[in-house]
Amino acid sequence: MPAGxxxxxxxxxxxxxxxxxxxxxxxxxGARDRHRHAGVIVTVHRQHGxxxxxxxNQQGEGVAYHLLALGLTLALIIGGAGRWxxxxxxxxxx
Numbered sequence: 001m002p003a004g005x006x007x008x009x010x011x012x013x014x015x016x017x018x019x020x021x022x023x024x025x026x027x028x029x030g031a032r033d034r035h036r037h038a039g040v041i042v043t044v045h046r047q048h049g050x051x052x053x054x055x056x057n058q059q060g061e062g063v064a065y066h067l068l069a070l071g072l073t074l075a076l077i078i079g080g081a082g083r084w085x086x087x088x089x090x091x092x093x094x
Contacts, residue, residue: 030077
């Protein structure tokens with residue numbers, strides 16, 4: 001991976017959750033996280049099954065957590081950040 005792309009990913013991984021916290025560009029942040037969790041499911045956790053590794057008897061974790069995160073990001077994309085977010089203030093909602 002080129003160094004410039006790695007830096008952009010690190011910046012997005014740091015600033016993205018901060019933007020979600022204050023309600024700035026919430027649907028965009030939700031879509032970014034949705035793509036990240038879907039990629040992690042496909043590339044890393046799919047071969048370990050559904051459930052998490054509670055007892056340490058397998059090499060990796062299952063996909064359960066990432067499916068939960070996909071559902072949460074879908075709620076952010078559809079519902080937005082809410083009335084008190086910076087997105088709502090920018091749109092003129094009160």
